[in-house]
Structures are given as structure tokens and as C-alpha cells.
Amino acid sequence: MATITANVTRKYSDLDLNFTVHPIKKDINKNVDAMAVINSIKNLILTNHYERPFQPSVGCNVQKLLFDNMDNITAIAIKREILQTIQNFEPRVGIETISVKPDFENNSFSVDMRFYIVNQTTPVTIQFFLERAR
Amino acid sequence: MADRLNVTELDFDQIKTNLKTFMKQQNEFQDYDFEGSGMNILLDVLAYNTHYNAYYLNMVANESFMESAVLRNSVVSHAKSLGYTPRSAIAPRAVVTVTIETGSIDAGSLTIPKGYSFLSNQIDNQSYTFVTMESYTASKVGTSFTFNDVIIYEGKFVSYDFAYDSSSNPKSIFTIPDSNIYTDKLDVYVRDTPQNTDTTTYLLATNALEVTATSEIYFLQETNNMQYQIYFGDGVIGKALADGAVITTNYLLTNSTVANKANNFSATTLIGGYSNITVTSVAPAAGGAVRETVDEIKYGAPLGLLSQNRAVTKNDYIRLIQQKYPSFEAVNVWGGEENDPPVYGKVFVSAKPKLGFEITLTEKEYVKQNILKPMSILTVTPEIIDIDYNYLKVRSDVFYDKSKTNQTDTELKTALTTLISNYCSTNLNKFNTYFKYSGLESAIDASNKAIISNEINLFVGKKFRPVLNTSDSYVLDYGFPLSKGTTNDNFYSTPDFTINDETGISRQCFFEEIPSSFSGIQSITVVNRGYNYTSTPAIEIVGDGTGATAVANIVNGKLSSIEVLTPGIGYTAAAIRIVGGGGLLAEGDAVLEGRYGQIRIAYYKTDEISSQSTKFIVNKNKNAGVCGIIDYTLGKIYINDFAPSAINNDFGDITVHMIPTINVIQSKLNKMLVFDAADPTSISIKTHII
Numbered sequence: 170m171a172t173i174t175a176n177v178t179r180k181y182s183d184l185d186l187n188f189t190v191h192p193i194k195k196d197i198n199k200n201v202d203a204m205a206v207i208n209s210i211k212n213l214i215l216t217n218h219y220e221r222p223f224q225p226s227v228g229c230n231v232q233k234l235l236f237d238n239m240d241n242i243t244a245i246a247i248k249r250e251i252l253q254t255i256q257n258f259e260p261r262v263g264i265e266t267i268s269v270k271p272d273f274e275n276n277s278f279s280v281d282m283r284f285y286i287v288n289q290t291t292p293v294t295i296q297f298f299l300e301r302a303r
Numbered sequence: 304m305a306d307r308l309n310v311t312e313l314d315f316d317q318i319k320t321n322l323k324t325f326m327k328q329q330n331e332f333q334d335y336d337f338e339g340s341g342m343n344i345l346l347d348v349l350a351y352n353t354h355y356n357a358y359y360l361n362m363v364a365n366e367s368f369m370e371s372a373v374l375r376n377s378v379v380s381h382a383k384s385l386g387y388t389p390r391s392a393i394a395p396r397a398v399v400t401v402t403i404e405t406g407s408i409d410a411g412s413l414t415i416p417k418g419y420s421f422l423s424n425q426i427d428n429q430s431y432t433f434v435t436m437e438s439y440t441a442s443k444v445g446t447s448f449t450f451n452d453v454i455i456y457e458g459k460f461v462s463y464d465f466a467y468d469s470s471s472n473p474k475s476i477f478t479i480p481d482s483n484i485y486t487d488k489l490d491v492y493v494r495d496t497p498q499n500t501d502t503t504t505y506l507l508a509t510n511a512l513e514v515t516a517t518s519e520i521y522f523l524q525e526t527n528n529m530q531y532q533i534y535f536g537d538g539v540i541g542k543a544l545a546d547g548a549v550i551t552t553n554y555l556l557t558n559s560t561v562a563n564k565a566n567n568f569s570a571t572t573l574i575g576g577y578s579n580i581t582v583t584s585v586a587p588a589a590g591g592a593v594r595e596t597v598d599e600i601k602y603g604a605p606l607g608l609l610s611q612n613r614a615v616t617k618n619d620y621i622r623l624i625q626q627k628y629p630s631f632e633a634v635n636v637w638g639g640e641e642n643d644p645p646v647y648g649k650v651f652v653s654a655k656p657k658l659g660f661e662i663t664l665t666e667k668e669y670v671k672q673n674i675l676k677p678m679s680i681l682t683v684t685p686e687i688i689d690i691d692y693n694y695l696k697v698r699s700d701v702f703y704d705k706s707k708t709n710q711t712d713t714e715l716k717t718a719l720t721t722l723i724s725n726y727c728s729t730n731l732n733k734f735n736t737y738f739k740y741s742g743l744e745s746a747i748d749a750s751n752k753a754i755i756s757n758e759i760n761l762f763v764g765k766k767f768r769p770v771l772n773t774s775d776s777y778v779l780d781y782g783f784p785l786s787k788g789t790t791n792d793n794f795y796s797t798p799d800f801t802i803n804d805e806t807g808i809s810r811q812c813f814f815e816e817i818p819s820s821f822s823g824i825q826s827i828t829v830v831n832r833g834y835n836y837t838s839t840p841a842i843e844i845v846g847d848g849t850g851a852t853a854v855a856n857i858v859n860g861k862l863s864s865i866e867v868l869t870p871g872i873g874y875t876a877a878a879i880r881i882v883g884g885g886g887l888l889a890e891g892d893a894v895l896e897g898r899y900g901q902i903r904i905a906y907y908k909t910d911e912i913s914s915q916s917t918k919f920i921v922n923k924n925k926n927a928g929v930c931g932i933i934d935y936t937l938g939k940i941y942i943n944d945f946a947p948s949a950i951n952n953d954f955g956d957i958t959v960h961m962i963p964t965i966n967v968i969q970s971k972l973n974k975m976l977v978f979d980a981a982d983p984t985s986i987s988i989k990t991h992i993i
Binding site: 180181182183184185186199200205208209210211212213216221222223224227258259260261 | 332
């Protein structure tokens with residue numbers, strides 16, 4: 170009898186680093202698919218170079234840039250930094266647009282990203298603020 | 304599927320790869336392979352932790368054994384269990400004569416106190432303080448006090464007191480608060496109470512067998528931060544300290560090597576109220592050395608255990624000198640029975656200093672009295688003798704194919720000079736070594752594909768320092784057979800020396816070999832006199848020459864001598880046969896005329912009219928100008944009645960160069976074959992394009 174094989178898209182699954190507990194299973198929560206990828210991007214952007222043991226190249230220079238003068242030049246630098254980090258370390262993501270704008274009122278940068286996860290047709294849009302914490 | 308998890312790796316990356324391989328076996332978290340994922344960060348933590356532990360365990364295992372330990376603390380601790388105290392820094396030591404002019408003839412005596420300081424001349428723009436480590440007393444002669452042979456050490460004289468409290472320091476261990484101290488000059492005094500003025504000197508314990516419950520001794524050990532600790536006996540092994548005792552330590556804080564070679568000193572303060580102080584250097588500062596390194600301890604501690612702090616075997620002596628006196632680069636030791644003629648009951652030591660070629664008299668005396676004598680066996684007397692240097696010069700003819708190299712002639716010569724220099728520096732300048740022609744020739748051949756062949760000629764130079772204006776005889780012992788040459792060919796001497804010719808005019812002269820054309824039999828020596836000879840036997844001379852004849856003299860049935868009647872010609876080897884005469888076993892040896900050569904002194908004189916330079920022989924009318932003999936077979940040159948008035952050289956020594964006839968030159972006992980890389984005439988290369 171002939172076998173029909175369905176081509177199932179790979180499902181990304183990752184540990185939630187906040188270690189939240191599943192309300193019913195009482196097990197640790199998982200991030201799956203787009204959520205897993207978004208979390209990965211967040212981790213990469215918030216990691217400094219030399220932060221991960223023995224892997225000095227992994228990470229992004231955003232934290233240092235946040236302490237530079239708040240202007241469009243810094244915004245462009247942040248944008249380039251994010252773009253490079255994702256291209257280098259997140260092979261699952263194809264970025265469509267990325268915009269970084271200084272928000273002078275809140276002393277932060279607003280980042281808008283629109284990307285496709287490889288092999289998926291639905292674009293993912295995320296927006297977040299980068300603000301220096303200390 | 305735990306079988307897929309490798310546990311052999313120690314490196315972070317490999318551990319992480321293993322963990323990833325392990326993660327492939329589950330479906331729950333699949334993002335472990337992406338750098339940004341939470342799972343990946345968790346793997347980082349795990350891998351880091353594993354790596355950390357692996358490294359730590361590795362270190363613990365390594366540090367547990369002397370062989371693999373790298374930390375000084377661990378090595379010192381292992382050495383301690385072998386009864387070995389690593390050598391501290393050594394202060395440079397100089398000898399001076401101090402003269403104090405008082406201006407009055409009143410009799411009296413004066414003392415230079417312990418710890419009195421002198422200031423040295425500047426070395427690299429820095430003056431160093433030298434101090435006395437004992438007091439010296441002299442009586443007045445005339446109007447001045449003269450202190451001979453005052454030994455001074457580089458460093459700062461420090462006195463430090465400890466109070467002993469048995470409740471807070473039950474093991475009576477005291478840490479000296481300075482690290483770079485010279486422990487040989489550490490003095491320890493003990494007063495039972497602070498009020499007591501009587502001090503007892505405690506000595507360093509060197510032999511546990513001699514220690515009793517009342518021995519006034521202290522022990523010394525190195526601590527974690529390279530400082531030194533002293534500790535005292537417990538009342539069973541060594542006398543215990545009384546509670547409340549005050550321990551005074553006097554020591555020298557030294558800069559070790561930097562002040563070596565200081566040779567000019569001045570007094571810093573008044574001595575006994577006198578300021579007219581003259582300091583004359585007798586021996587420049589020498590012997591300063593840094594503390595024993597980790598590698599030296601690792602090498603020396605097991606040997607120290609083997610030799611049990613005694614100088615018995617050859618290696619005991621070498622080890623002892625190298626540990627206690629590190630200013631020597633190479634040391635050789637041999638028993639007097641190896642000498643020719645043998646000298647029984649003596650051990651001979653020869654050493655090459657790190658700086659220069661000769662060791663000073665005071666250094667010899669120090670090593671003999673302070674290092675060797677206390678450790679050597681009774682009745683065996685150590686004797687330190689100078690090294691007999693043979694200076695090597697290499698002349699090389701190199702044949703090469705120009706088409707096979709893009710190097711210029713000069714570049715090739717430079718490369719070969721470096722190669723020869725490195726080869727010689729690696730293989731020579733040490734004891735008990737040998738130089739092979741073939742070794743150097745193969746190294747040159749192998750160095751460049753363009754080199755087709757090469758030929759080495761060696762000159763071996765022997766230096767001697769004549770006493771000026773005094774007629775004296777000198778023997779240069781090369782220690783290997785020498786090759787015969789023609790004038791200005793094999794034999795040459797440098798530099799020129801000044802000597803008066805027969806008319807009393809001083810000339811710039813040099814030695815030269817008188818070409819020898821003799822090839823007959825010079826004499827026949829009797830090796831065995833035999834017995835029962837009733838008539839005169841016939842002497843047959845068998846060899847590659849012709850025409851030599853000789854006759855035997857028989858006295859009381861034994862061969863007394865053999866007289867050469869005609870020397871013959873063309874002999875390079877000859878054997879003696881004794882035929883007939885009715886006796887037995889008489890033997891003789893032929894001595895060829897060519898065994899001995901002669902040397903003379905010559906100079907060049909420029910003719911004022913023709914401007915041509917002509918060679919003249921000094922004392923030509925007296926014995927044809929012969930001033931010495933070369934024994935080619937034994938490799939010795941005897942120079943007689945030599946009295947130059949000056950030598951054109953800063954050091955006042957003359958080097959006589961000869962070519963050896965053997966292909967392997969060995970250096971034994973106190974002989975050392977050296978190559979002076981700083982001398983530009985050491986290597987000369989001629990290239991020939993084929």
C-alpha cells in the first residue's frame with residue numbers, strides 16, 4: 170500500500186528562560202515556533218560580546234550604544250548592529266524591514282522589525298523599546 | 304541513550320558539542336543548536352561548569368606530583384618532603400681593602416662594624432649598596448688602619464625582631480617579611496626575655512642526625528608568597544623557645560644579579576669618626592644570582608635526595624656547585640686518578656663562568672671552602688683548576704650551483720655564517736663534548752639545495768699570556784695531534800708582539816713554523832730490553848722510506864740502546880725488527896724526524912727605497928732563530944726563553960693557531976673547545992660557483 174508522507178514544517182521549541190510554570194501540567198513552559206524565534210532574537214540583542222563563556226563573538230553591542238548620544242546616528246548604528254547580529258547568529262530569520270527611531274521623550278529607542286521565519290509564509294512583526302537600565 | 308555522551312573531553316567547545324549530540328535524542332526542546340535560544344544558554348552554563356571542574360581536577364592531579372606541578376608553592380612543598388630547601392637569591396660578593404688615614408701615630412685598633420655600607424660605581428646609571436656581613440678589626444700601622452680582604456655583599460642590611468607567644472604561635476614559626484633575601488647570610492639570635500641582654504646565636508639545621516634536644520638551631524623553609532619562614536625545635540629535635548622570647552634576625556635584602564661586575568666602591572659614612580677612607584677593589588662583585596626557579600627545583604630536588612647532601616660521586620659535585628653557585632655556566636668534575644700523571648686523593652673541578660672565560664681567585668676559594676669542603680669526604684681534597692680553552696676557527700670552502708638558488712653570494716655567505724655559528728654554539732662551549740668535521744659538513748650540505756659540496760678546515764687556537772720583559776718558557780698543550788705545515792700556511796699567531804732583535808731594535812713580530820723537510824728516522828727508543836743476548840743483533844728498519852740504518856748496543860745480555868747511523872729518507876711510518884743475537888723479546892720504537900717541528904720569531908720590514916716588505920728572522924745567527932719546538936704527535940708546543948716587551952692586545956695574550964690531523968676533536972677533563980661567536984674572525988667562508 171502506498172504511503173502518503175505529509176511535509177510538516179519544523180516546529181521550533183525552546184525553553185522559556187523565565188522558567189514559568191505550566192498552570193495545568195505544572196511543568197516548565199515551552200516557547201514554540203515564532204515565540205521561540207522572537208525570544209532567541211531578544212536573547213541575542215540583550216547579550217553583550219564576551220558575556221557567553223568562550224564565545225566572545227556571540228552577542229550584540231547594543232548595550233554600549235545605548236550610552237552614546239541619543240541621535241539618529243546612534244539609531245543607525247543600533248540598527249546595523251541588530252541586523253548583523255541576527256544575520257550572524259539567527260539563521261532562521263530573514264529580515265524584511267527594521268527601523269530604529271530615537272524616542273527623545275522616553276530616553277529610549279523604538280525598534281520595529283518585520284521578518285519571515287524560514288520556510289514560513291506569514292511575516293512576523295515585533296516592536297520593542299531599547300532603554301538603558303543603568 | 305546515555306552511551307552517546309562522551310565524558311573524555313576537557314575543552315569547553317568539545318563538551319558543548321557532546322551535550323548537543325546528547326540533546327538530539329529528545330524532541331522536547333529542539334532549538335539547542337541556535338546561539339540565541341534559551342536551551343543554548345543553558346548548555347553554555349552546563350559546559351562551562353563541566354569545563355571548570357575538569358580543569359580544576361586536572362590542576363589538582365598535576366599539582367600533586369613534583370613532575371607535573373607548575374605552581375611554585377606545590378613544587379617547593381614537594382621539594383620540602385625530599386628534604387630540599389630551594390636556593391634563595393644570592394647577593395653579589397666583592398672583596399676590598401679599606402685604608403683609613405688618621406693623621407696621628409697613637410697606637411690603637413679600629414673596627415668596621417657588621418652592616419657597614421659602601422656604595423658601588425654606577426651600573427646602568429644605578430649605584431648599589433654593598434655591606435659587610437661581619438665586623439673587621441685592624442691595628443694601626445704608622446698613621447693608618449688597613450683592613451685587608453674585607454668581603455662585602457650587595458644589598459640592604461635589615462634587622463627584624465619577632466616576639467614569641469606560645470599561645471598564638473604554638474609551632475614557633477616566624478615569617479621574614481621580605482622576599483628577596485640571601486638566606487646564607489641570615490643570622491638568628493634569641494633572647495629568652497625582652498629584658499635579657501644575653502643573646503644566643505641559633506644556627507641553621509643542616510643535618511638531623513646531629514640535632515639533640517638542646518641544640519640551638521632553627522629550620523628554614525620557603526612559604527607560599529616566596530618569603531622565608533624560620534621555625535625552631537620542639538624540645539625533642541632542637542631546643543624549644545621559651546615563651547616571651549625575642550628573636551632577632553639579621554639578613555641581607557639583595558638585588559641579586561644586577562650588581563655583578565661592580566668594581567669600584569666608596570665608603571658612605573665615617574668609620575670610628577674618621578673620614579679619610581680609601582677603598583681599593585681586590586675582586587669585583589661576582590656570584591649574584593636569582594632565586595632557584597621552579598624548573599631548577601624540579602630538576603634539583605630529586606638529585607639532592609640522591610646525593611643525600613654529600614659530595615661523593617662526580618654528579619654530586621656538579622649538582623652541588625650548580626645549585627649553590629649558579630654563576631657558572633658549565634662545570635666538570637673528575638677524580639685525580641684520571642690525570643696524567645695521576646694525582647690520588649684529589650677531586651678536580653673546572654668551571655666556565657656565565658660571563659667571560661675565567662673565574663677569579665676569590666670565586667675559586669669561595670666555592671672550595673664554602674661549598675665543596677663541608678660536603679666532601681674526609682681526606683678527599685677538592686681542587687679548582689682553570690679551564691684549558693681551545694678556541695675554534697672555521698674556514699669553509701663551499702661549492703654551489705648558482706642556477707639552483709636565487710640568493711646572492713653575500714646572502715648565501717650570511718646564511719652559512721649563521722648556520723655555522725649556531726652549530727658551534729650548540730655543540731661546543733661545554734665540557735666532555737666533541738667536534739666532528741662530518742657533522743658540520745653535512746649540516747652545511749643540507750642547509751641549501753644549491754650547495755653541492757663543502758670542505759671544512761679548522762684552526763684551533765691556544766692562548767697564553769706571557770710575562771712582559773721576563774724570559775720564560777711556555778707549553779701549549781692542544782691535546783690532539785697537529786698537522787705539519789709550511790711557513791704561513793697552517794700555523795699562525797695573533798696578535799703581533801714587540802720583541803728586540805739581535806741588534807736591540809724593537810720589532811713587531813709573530814711566530815712561524817719552520818718548514819720541515821726531514822723524513823728520516825730520528826731515533827729509536829728501547830721499549831723492552833729483552834734478555835739472553837750473546838751477540839749484537841741486527842736492527843732492521845721496515846717502513847715506506849729507504850736507507851735508514853741503525854746498530855744495537857748490548858750490555859749484560861740486554862739491549863741497552865739503539866743508535867741510528869743513517870736516518871734515511873721518505874719515512875712516514877717505520878717499525879723496528881731486532882734479528883739474531885741469541886736473545887729474546889727486545890723491542891724498539893722508531894721516532895720519525897717529522898714528529899718534531901720548530902718555530903721561530905719573524906717580522907716584516909719595509910725597505911725605505913723600494914717600499915717592499917721583506918721578512919726577517921729574529922736571532923737568525925743563533926741556532927737558526929729556533930725559539931721553540933712543536934711535538935706534532937702529542938700536540939704540544941714548547942716556547943723557550945720568550946720575553947716580549949709588549950703585546951698588541953688589550954688582554955695581553957697571544958693566540959697560536961694550529962690545524963688538527965684528526966677528524967673528531969674531543970675535549971676531556973678541564974679542556975674545553977670553545978667557539979667565540981662575537982669574534983668576526985671565527986668563521987670565514989669562501990664560495991665557489993660550479
